[in-house]
Amino acid sequence: MNGPTNLSRSTTLGDDVHFNGLEVNGEGEVEIGDHFHSGRDCIIHTQRHNYHGEELPYDDEMIHEPVVVEDNVWFGHRVIILPGVTIGEGAIVQAGSVVVEDVPKCAIVGGHPATQFSSRDEDHYDRLRSEQLDHER
Numbered sequence: 001m002n003g004p005t006n007l008s009r010s011t012t013l014g015d016d017v018h019f020n021g022l023e024v025n026g027e028g029e030v031e032i033g034d035h036f037h038s039g040r041d042c043i044i045h046t047q048r049h050n051y052h053g054e055e056l057p058y059d060d061e062m063i064h065e066p067v068v069v070e071d072n073v074w075f076g077h078r079v080i081i082l083p084g085v086t087i088g089e090g091a092i093v094q095a096g097s098v099v100v101e102d103v104p105k106c107a108i109v110g111g112h113p114a115t116q117f118s119s120r121d122e123d124h125y126d127r128l129r130s131e132q133l134d135h136e137r
Contacts (some may be wrong), residue, residue, distance in 0.1 A: 003040050014071065028083060030088035036069060039077035039095060048083050052131050072129065
């Protein structure tokens, strides 16, 4: 951890994770895979207000939704992940992005809401991954 990091009790971490400042908000589960890296001031939200209830603008119920960050994912600075999102293996999330829906494997996404604008070469990624898994540390 190279910056302020606050994880919830419902956060599970893989091996070789690096945080430069990450905050997990809410009581929903968060699973972060191996070889994760975050930039500064990133936030993962795992709960949201119930705006379908009987009060306006929302009622007292909090809706918890898990967030999954698969292996080899990289977040730039000030990334925000909303509840219920899965970030696919090898994905890159551009600085300043707000991720509102699932991100595919090896996708490069950015903006708010984040959209895919590029991707890693999956064959190259898979070759590097297989070599890394065979590498003794």
